[in-house]
Amino acid sequence: MNDAPRLDHQVCFALYSASRAATAVYRPLLEDLGLTYPQYLVMLVLWEAEPKGVKELGVDLGLDSGTLSPLLKRLEAMELVERRRSAEDERRVEVHLTPAGRALSGKANAIPQRLAEAAGLSAVELEQLRSTLERLTDALHSSR
Template structure:
């Protein structure tokens, strides 16, 4: 495993290729909703949690503010969200769904089934893969968190 320098032998490439393929799979499913994949992810968080600070949204999506801010600006221009300063802390910005953003929730309920059908995995395989990738993500982030605490 350690000496395999073939592209096909790299876990990083397999994950990269799968990520690109999955994102491309979402494109035609989200297009009728007028959404990009990153916009869909933002909406998923807001539908689940309601009003969310930009900081918490970034943490949930694992995005830095340099990536998240332009995305939210485009979503605000499209009428999907509003950004408002929190009255109790002017430094904190709250992201709020508009009526238009909230209305997309109902048609978006078809997205997971469309993706599952396109992927062709059984429900238990789909869940197992999701859980394994989540565990991998946590394992990758864990050492960084421990390093930061000891610094």
């Protein structure tokens, strides 16, 4: 009898596999928008509320400045966002959507529905999964 841990019993592997599968579904949808998945995440945060400080954006996405800065530079080069010093606090850099960045949100509206269709889960099941994953993430962050 082998008591070694099994790959197919590991939550971490199930999460990893699901993440890779979801990203694979997103890839062609995002190619139509000219975005990578990390760029899409930045745009989602900004479509929800902008401007956002660079630090706030990093906290929202769980990204450090070394990862976020190149993403923002690329989005700026694509003329979807622009970074500006805050009028109230010149130490604070804010990220603003450009008109092209705002317009792109309309083209992205169908993406969540397409992922839901690909997942074959009901809206209720997807919401339960998202909620469970958020609780898992919070618990794991708290355990460090």
